[in-house]
Amino acid sequence: EPEVTQTPSHQVTQMGQEVILRCVPISNHLYFYWYRQILGQKVEFLVSFYNNEISEKSEIFDDQFSVERPDGSNFTLKIRSTKLEDSAMYFCATAGGPYEQYFGPGTRLTVT
Amino acid sequence: EDQVTQSPEALRLQEGESSSLNCSYTVSGLRGLFWYRQDPGKGPEFLFTLYSAGEEKEKERLKATLTKKESFLHITAPKPEDSATYLCAVQGSTDSWGKLQFGAGTQVVVTP
Numbered sequence: 001e002p003e004v005t006q007t008p009s010h011q012v013t014q015m016g017q018e019v020i021l022r023c024v025p026i027s028n029h030l031y032f033y034w035y036r037q038i039l040g041q042k043v044e045f046l047v048s049f050y051n052n053e054i055s056e057k058s059e060i061f062d063d064q065f066s067v068e069r070p071d072g073s074n075f076t077l078k079i080r081s082t083k084l085e086d087s088a089m090y091f092c093a094t095a096g097g098p099y100e101q102y103f104g105p106g107t108r109l110t111v112t
Numbered sequence: 113e114d115q116v117t118q119s120p121e122a123l124r125l126q127e128g129e130s131s132s133l134n135c136s137y138t139v140s141g142l143r144g145l146f147w148y149r150q151d152p153g154k155g156p157e158f159l160f161t162l163y164s165a166g167e168e169k170e171k172e173r174l175k176a177t178l179t180k181k182e183s184f185l186h187i188t189a190p191k192p193e194d195s196a197t198y199l200c201a202v203q204g205s206t207d208s209w210g211k212l213q214f215g216a217g218t219q220v221v222v223t224p
Contacts, residue, residue, distance in 0.1 A: 106153075
């Protein structure tokens, strides 16, 4: 069964450093999303991406965040200058249409 | 503002003891209501989508139902492997690109 994959599974970084989280979507899916989940809290929407551009973004997704699909397969989330409060699980999700979304296993980001 | 509230927060069941989880929602025009299962440290796993009041979906020991204000996830004769956090999410008509808004989840523990 096709699945979404994410790398790395765990990333530790120092405050102020840049990180790139990577996702390989399910083949032929066209809608891509990033969500995050701070420990013990709800899953929160960050951004949706369709047709090589951002479709919608949340208030959390400020100028330090960016997304791209650099090679037509990977889908990446970049955080330019990490803060302590960016520590969370980051989930990539993909969908064949704007309905059921299939989530990856997540990247645990720890900012020290 | 759209809201999703799940109850109870936690549920402890004996193996074989059926129960129901509740998801109440307030959304501007429901496009879809989604149920996911999340194991510790993992990404949400898609279970069901419900689109309109009166709709029901079943998968093994799980059955999801939908009314105009809430959804129920019924677990019939649960087994220990059904232990997980069950998440409810909604997509409203203003969320045109598939953004999901999640509830906090119900943590289910099934003991042998």
